[in-house]
Amino acid sequence: MREITLSKAVNEAIAEEMRRDETVFLLGEDVAEAGTPFKILSGLVEEFGTERIIDTPIAEPGFMGIAVGAAMTGTRPIVDLMFGDFLFLVMDQLCNQAAKTHYMSGGKLNVPLVLRTNLGATRRSAAQHSQSLHALVAHIPGLKVALPSSAYEAKGLLKSAIRDNNPVVIFEDKLMYQDKAEVPEEEYLIPFGVANIKRPGTDITLVATSSMVQVAEKAAGILNSDGISAEIIDPRTIVPLDEETILNSVRKTSRAMVIDEGHQSYGVTAEIASRINERAFYHLDAPVIRMGAMDVPVPFSPALEDLTVPTPEGVAHNARKLVRGELVHAA
Amino acid sequence: MREITLSKAVNEAIAEEMRRDETVFLLGEDVAEAGTPFKILSGLVEEFGTERIIDTPIAEPGFMGIAVGAAMTGTRPIVDLMFGDFLFLVMDQLCNQAAKTHYMSGGKLNVPLVLRTNLGATRRSAAQHSQSLHALVAHIPGLKVALPSSAYEAKGLLKSAIRDNNPVVIFEDKLMYQDKAEVPEEEYLIPFGVANIKRPGTDITLVATSSMVQVAEKAAGILNSDGISAEIIDPRTIVPLDEETILNSVRKTSRAMVIDEGHQSYGVTAEIASRINERAFYHLDAPVIRMGAMDVPVPFSPALEDLTVPTPEGVAHNARKLVRGELVHAA
Amino acid sequence: MSPVPAKTNTEDYIRMYTQMVRIRAFEDNANQLYLSAKMPGLTHMYSGQEAVAVGMCEALEDSDKITSTHRGHGHCVAKGADFQQMFCELLGKEEGYCRGKGGSMHIADQSHGNLGANAIVGGSMGIATGAALTAKRLGKDDVTVCFFGDGATAQGLWYEVMNMAALWKLPVIYACENNGYSEYTKTHEIAAGSLTARAEAFGMEAFNVNGQDVLAVNALTQKLVARCRMGEGPFFIELKTYRYHGHHVGDINREYYRSKDEEAHWKSEHDPITNFGEWMLSEGIVNEDELGTISDAVMADAEAAVAYALDAKYPNEAEVDMHVFAPNA
Amino acid sequence: MSPVPAKTNTEDYIRMYTQMVRIRAFEDNANQLYLSAKMPGLTHMYSGQEAVAVGMCEALEDSDKITSTHRGHGHCVAKGADFQQMFCELLGKEEGYCRGKGGSMHIADQSHGNLGANAIVGGSMGIATGAALTAKRLGKDDVTVCFFGDGATAQGLWYEVMNMAALWKLPVIYACENNGYSEYTKTHEIAAGSLTARAEAFGMEAFNVNGQDVLAVNALTQKLVARCRMGEGPFFIELKTYRYHGHHVGDINREYYRSKDEEAHWKSEHDPITNFGEWMLSEGIVNEDELGTISDAVMADAEAAVAYALDAKYPNEAEVDMHVFAPNA
Ligand SMILES: Cc1ncc(C[n+]2csc(CCOP(=O)(O)OP(=O)(O)O)c2C)c(N)n1
Ligand SMILES: Cc1ncc(C[n+]2csc(CCOP(=O)(O)OP(=O)(O)O)c2C)c(N)n1
């Protein structure tokens, strides 16, 4: 099968959906001629024109609000938020307005919009351009949250997001834009709420999201040479969350780790670990171990930044302990 | 000992700290003559004047940003955010600026500010005036988060918050403003990171925050008549979190529930439950059970709203099951 | 009153008058429901500002959109909503416009183009601008009116969306109802400079109009709506008006920020309903009896709706987690 | 060049010239570090805009504050920072101004009143206004200059804080460096109306000045700083200027949004350093040799600092979770 970059996968998803549905349009900063600073959207304005690929001023709350109103009145906006860190600027329009409108109107108004943004550290971009903030939006009822882990997922999930009748936040890993994966020429969608068993295994379950799927895969390789068979589950969407696939795996392996690039405390790992504990407690041979990013603002210095995110070695280290029945945290 | 309302406790804490330290001041909407819509600050402008009790326009991001700059340059602002739901408006200034400045400057700049706001549903105020959003700020490194559960804690924690050299977000339960508790006449501070054993017990640990402490107490009363002895732990601050007190309790009781008024998914209950699971797993006789608010925007209708938050009966029901070794969630 | 507007005939006058009376009656009943502890929560009365909502909404078609505020009953009535579903909503009943899930601060009526009240001050400015973007993109004729208060002009969101509306020539009218207060604070204490100048700085045409004069409001709005439809928007209007009640129904002792004299003066000199009624009488458009008949009918209508709503049923418990997500086809 | 300013003497001119040369040299070296893959991440060059930072900061005392932007090296140098700590910061070294934790986009130098660069466009507008509030509240003389770009004027935060600054008469000067572009977009495509009118609408005095003319910038700033100290602030200045490089060091092929001719024209006709140097020569304030000596000294200084920074050590791993919270006494 052909291989394309995640960046190209995103571009294709948008182009296909815009061809399919006249009401889809995109807005954000430098999305038209410039095709975004990451050059993800190159070519779209040439095909769809500036009426549908709209350059905005640097006014994130404003264009987020405009997207909400546009979505409520019969169009399907895709909001391009250049960095995930700028989520903090759009939280009111996203969480007080978009997320709640359908419910508050008793089901009468819909807000079918997609907020495309990114996550991921280690790009030497410092504390305001490196955050992975998906836990925040996952906490707000009314928002769906997708975390593609490769070009394949990026395309399939984004197309589903654009067709969804609800606000969806989709986080691309900005370190992965140039990574290639097999992506079919034919159209496909990836449904929300269906996890992917990225690698089957028997000894331990590694639930990994987004950027951490690759880390888990590398860790599984290391573990494999130690004779430990790790199963990797990629939830693909954390709202809705496919609990069954995760639980089935844990019931089989009896051990689980959850790995995510958001800050560990009060983050995504806690929710997934809690659900495993609640529903598979009697199957567990050991506590579920979480690995998130350190609870520190992301430092600029390369000497520090790389310490803040889970690594394959770190994951393998903890997995090994778990499988051997050693404590990971002092008890 | 004298009893005063939570509202009065907050008022006293601010007045005492403003008398003690000239650099403390307060800003927000209708805080001066009006003393806030909840009338919490009545009398302060008369004592301290409009230079220190500052009415702002309705511009939450703006006055939050002003507070950050004021804090960086040698004063101690208290920001009055009328409803916790408006946090979404100030997230950028709070999380991208205030929370990160000390770290990003390598420890050279400080941001000693307090953001006072509230949480709590069942006031018939609907989806944009009823949220309990403390999980969001707890996820951001650099912010401390305090959740007073009575007038006593409200005063002691707020005074500590004002003296802290870091940004602190303190959430008062807006349903509790008129509730009275014993509060000493003499000055006292409640340190951060020290949980309170609200009620000792032996059979099950109920970790409850803010508004849910009262719910847990009522549940403990119900359980008591069933012959079940519940220990209630009030963490008082969730950042920093006093893990030891919680773990010691769980090691003793072998069973735990975590109760919090934020939405359950990706919320505070998940973090506390995860830490218990990680560090006290082998002491647990049953899974840690979480009870948060339902994952729905808060509905206006009283017939629906009351269903969304944990109740004493609900807590007692689950606790009873846990103690009896019954599953709370289907396995 | 102001010169006779383009859309001029007795029927229009009577409809405008009736709509203003309907708003006043709705609010008086809502206030009573609050005072008699039959309404959950609080609510913000629109009484005194009727000429703004009616003057503007009467210049709109059903397909035109409005966004509203926490003080939103007036806009909702003026845009065509019926009392029964409105009172049901205020009481949290299933037959309410939002099945009781929204309440006073989130009442919406999409069948008449009301995209909803909003409990975030300024929160609907983006929504209104986005609705106008839809009209432009889909080549529709629709105009959107964005209602907000003087206090809301302090929110940065407004400047962001004005800038985009001006750059993209969107068919939106920003309507600031300057009632002199945001909560318990006078406008001049929270607004530096000039509101119209703020809009003009973005290259928008800005207007001042007496918000107590329904015909003046209507005439200006008709003109601007027509210009919006020709692609000449956006526009800004500042409408000077006054709220009769407290900030919300519970704001009773308010002399510390507003004198009783001031309130009495506005009511006796600038009441939009009385003054318009008197003008119609003096012009011979209606007689006293006819005005009385209108009032009586509206009162009866309101009372019947209140009675209906009080008896109506609450939503089923199973509704609590319905409508979090819209279904996908 | 403009008429001679109040603070007029040869020493001042030479210092301003030197500071501009220092900024240019800093950026040329930073760019080289990037091109030779010795610098982590990206950075935004200030070259071309030197007269803005220097003209303004030379009108300030050390105790006065500034807030800066993603394009912040110029402000940092102009406010008195030294090369060594700056380059160390850019390379993520322990001896950097922020111990390597901030990097280019967060460089701060509180010893000279620089409250920091900011990677959120517009993110420091509140901070600057808050610093001015501190000055007013504590009865200090300090003035704060808030630097930001034309693109940042689209952020609503600016209007919120202008309103408060105007209401409270704060000693803050909002300085918009209009370099014609925000990223890859021309200013007129993202800014409707007039920037000065936007500030004036809040009752603030607003000024336009040629941002390539260091004396004009300095003269105006001196006047406004003095007026701020007398309680006459806030003020707004729009400074027309130009950035020579791409939006960031990686923005190389940029003809799709900006022609080479345009760039060449600004460099040959409006270079703030060349023009000021020529003026000083023509006025007999300095001779060619003296200018050469200044340049040489600055270059040597920069090179030494770069060499030092390249050799300097990274922060210790244990630093990674230090400084999340400030200690309490
Ligand atoms: C973002 C936000 N901040 C504060 C409030 C609290 N609040 C509700 S109404 C109001 C005053 C609004 O004044 P104005 O815009 O003039 O409208 P009016 O009440 O006069 O109709 C305030 C501060 C809110 N609901 N939302
Ligand atoms: C809130 C926010 N939105 C977008 C960006 C991405 N960004 C960085 S610089 C920039 C352009 C800024 O333009 P301007 O304010 O004119 O400053 P200049 O780069 O011209 O100095 C943008 C869009 C950002 N850093 N922060």
Ligand SMILES: [Mg+2]
């Ligand atoms: Mg008002």
Ligand SMILES: [Mg+2]
């Ligand atoms: Mg610019």
